[in-house]
Amino acid sequence: MRRIVIATHGKLASGYQDTIEMICGKKENVSYMCFYSEETNYDEEIQKYMDSVSPGEEVLILTDMSAGSVSQRFLKSLEKPNVFMITGINLPIVLEIVMYKGEINHDVIDSFVKGGVSELYSVDLEKLKEEAAAEGGGSDENFF
Numbered sequence: 440m441r442r443i444v445i446a447t448h449g450k451l452a453s454g455y456q457d458t459i460e461m462i463c464g465k466k467e468n469v470s471y472m473c474f475y476s477e478e479t480n481y482d483e484e485i486q487k488y489m490d491s492v493s494p495g496e497e498v499l500i501l502t503d504m505s506a507g508s509v510s511q512r513f514l515k516s517l518e519k520p521n522v523f524m525i526t527g528i529n530l531p532i533v534l535e536i537v538m539y540k541g542e543i544n545h546d547v548i549d550s551f552v553k554g555g556v557s558e559l560y561s562v563d564l565e566k567l568k569e570e571a572a573a574e575g576g577g578s579d580e581n582f583f
């Protein structure tokens with residue numbers, strides 16, 4: 440079985456939960472941790488979660504910032520087998536991971552990351568209009 444934990448600063452993780460449930464329905468294997476939004480011992484919460492992982496289960500830890508304190512708190516968890524962490528997540532990568540059915544390994548993780556990065560770009564409306572006009576299209580409706 441695969442387990443996914445989305446852990447972020449503030450309530451961003453609950454925003455991911457809301458969007459995942461809207462698009463994919465409720466996912467029993469996905470947990471959410473909103474750090475620093477209330478008084479709690481987060482290290483104990485992480486330890487309790489990791490202690491509940493059965494041998495042979497895969498765990499994907501998804502965090503918001505690579506050098507952030509949330510990611511730092513999970514580093515010790517990576518010592519367990521079949522535990523992976525991706526930092527700097529965005530919605531496209533989260534949805535791809537939640538819907539992925541295949542086996543997880545570092546090559547698959549790298550492909551998730553590449554896919555997530557490919558969703559990041561600056562939108563320059565004037566440049567898009569110029570490119571559309573050069574390709575013979577003139578409609579404002581087909582930029583993406």
